[in-house]
Amino acid sequence: MPSAAERTRTLVQSTCSSVLLVPGLPASGWDRLVPTSRSVGPDGDLFVELPADSPVVRAAAHAEADELAAVLEITDVAPVSVPHRIRGRARISGWLTTVPGLSGPGRMTLRLETDELHVEDLWGAEAVDPEDFRDAAPDPFVVHETELLQHLHAGHGEQLDMLCALLGERAARRCAAHRPSVVPLALDRFGLRVRVREDRHRCFDARFEFPDPVRDITGLRHAMHTLFEAAVR
Structure with a gap:
């Protein structure tokens, strides 16, 4: 399974929604607290871009040195329609400073020096060591997962x-009694997770591991073909 550090790094570098909060600062003007971009530096610090008139930017500009505490909250929502669509959350807290000169007009880049990290997702809840986060790599499908899951859902429903x-x-009996709807829920280099919806009120998750971790679309296509072939034997 992917490590907690890798899962957190994947969330940070995905297209999941996020908000940057400063304790004690009013959360008014919510759209001004949403970063337009996120990236991770070589030391494991986060770089986020916000509107220059964001209250967080103003607070960071007037803070002394790196004494402004902040928290980046990330929410991961399944890209296909399923019950209970929130797949995970991550919280990254640390110290915030401005980085002038990196953004265009009307924008400002902020650096969040990571101190504490926590992830809660389909795998469970774990604290993440900042050094492990620094050294981790995002899942190779982080950029394409949404498109791939939507493609599976729209074009391969019968195979799913x-x-x-x-x-x-046990699952076979349940599936026989209630023809389920199997929806692709999450995909990473180790396997595919689906949510099996039996009726309006009952569902359960299942995960199918690939024989070997996959690194690219070609490997994923082969792994999915092998999985679907196994289901019809």
């Missing part, structure tokens, strides 16, 4: 439904 055959006797 057949995956019930791989879920064991």
